[in-house]
Amino acid sequence: MRLPLAAPFEPHPEQSSRHQIRKALRRRRRSLSRHQQRQAASALAQRLMASPALYRARHIGIYLANDGEIDPAPYVTAARQRGVQFYLPVLHRFRDGHMEFAPYNETTPLQPNRFGIPEPVFNGGHGRPTWALDAVLMPLVGFDLEGGRLGMGGGFYDRTFEFVRQTPRLAPKLIGLAHEIQRVVRLPIEPWDIPLDGIVTDQCRYRV
Numbered sequence: 001m002r003l004p005l006a007a008p009f010e011p012h013p014e015q016s017s018r019h020q021i022r023k024a025l026r027r028r029r030r031s032l033s034r035h036q037q038r039q040a041a042s043a044l045a046q047r048l049m050a051s052p053a054l055y056r057a058r059h060i061g062i063y064l065a066n067d068g069e070i071d072p073a074p075y076v077t078a079a080r081q082r083g084v085q086f087y088l089p090v091l092h093r094f095r096d097g098h099m100e101f102a103p104y105n106e107t108t109p110l111q112p113n114r115f116g117i118p119e120p121v122f123n124g125g126h127g128r129p130t131w132a133l134d135a136v137l138m139p140l141v142g143f144d145l146e147g148g149r150l151g152m153g154g155g156f157y158d159r160t161f162e163f164v165r166q167t168p169r170l171a172p173k174l175i176g177l178a179h180e181i182q183r184v185v186r187l188p189i190e191p192w193d194i195p196l197d198g199i200v201t202d203q204c205r206y207r208v
């Protein structure tokens with residue numbers, strides 16, 4: 001029997017700003033136990049491996065889990081064996097608030113960025129242009145079923161993928177990864193928000 005999904009988060013009217021929703025949902029995801037995190041990561045891997053949206057993807061942007069984010073590592077290990085090449089975001093050396101994507105495998109040297117998240121040591125050499133990725137699997141703090149995404153508040157993903165507005169046909173599929181408990185009834189939308197094409201959680205695939 002399929003268990004019903006948890007009800008989406010519905011902020012109280014007095015805690016409905018992006019800042020307050022972010023705070024509540026970061027606390028939620030950080031409160032998951034190691035056991036819950038492991039189960040979620042493995043369920044996520046199965047759903048991603050079964051997702052038609054990723055069948056033909058060969059170059060995929062990914063992230064290293066931080067702050068209670070759902071961990072894509074088991075998926076990365078499985079998909080690599082099928083020949084997928086992964087890329088990690090690196091804070092851009094010159095373009096403030098932007099990221100570039102550097103190749104990532106088991107031997108890639110990493111160093112912490114200014115937020116303490118490990119990223120590849122990268123001099124721009126063998127990066128892949130962002131538009132040439134087939135898909136980008138994005139971390140997020142909250143999501144809704146309209147494609148709304150709430151991130152950590154730096155605007156990094158929104159700036160980096162702003163170009164998809166101009167060239168939607170030459171753009172990677174943007175897929176958010178999350179715990180089901182990060183779903184929100186409806187996120188407030190900002191003009192700079194780049195909508196997600198789909199979301200995959202430990203419990204469900206939405207729009208992919």
Ligand SMILES: Nc1nc2c(c(=O)[nH]1)N(C=O)[C@@H](CNc1ccc(C(=O)N[C@@H](CCC(=O)O)C(=O)O)cc1)CN2
Pocket residue numbers: 063064065066069089099114115117139140151152153154155156157
């Ligand atoms: N795993 C992962 N990697 C990622 C992101 C992410 O959300 N998750 N990013 C997605 O954009 C970029 C980094 N963006 C971030 C923005 C703010 C904070 C953050 O923790 N801010 C602290 C306070 C600032 C500080 O420590 O200097 C905080 O809010 O508590 C972290 C990452 C690139 N890499």
Ligand SMILES: Nc1ncnc2c1ncn2[C@@H]1O[C@H](COP(=O)(O)OP(=O)(O)OP(=O)(O)O)[C@@H](O)[C@H]1O
Pocket residue numbers: 018149150151152153154155156157158159162190192193
């Ligand atoms: N394309 C853009 N150009 C200029 N500023 C932007 C752009 N996108 C976002 N910003 C700025 O970045 C700040 C943070 O945006 P927002 O709260 O949407 O980030 P986020 O989506 O939560 O974070 P992230 O994408 O890093 O996970 C906002 O103050 C916004 O003004």
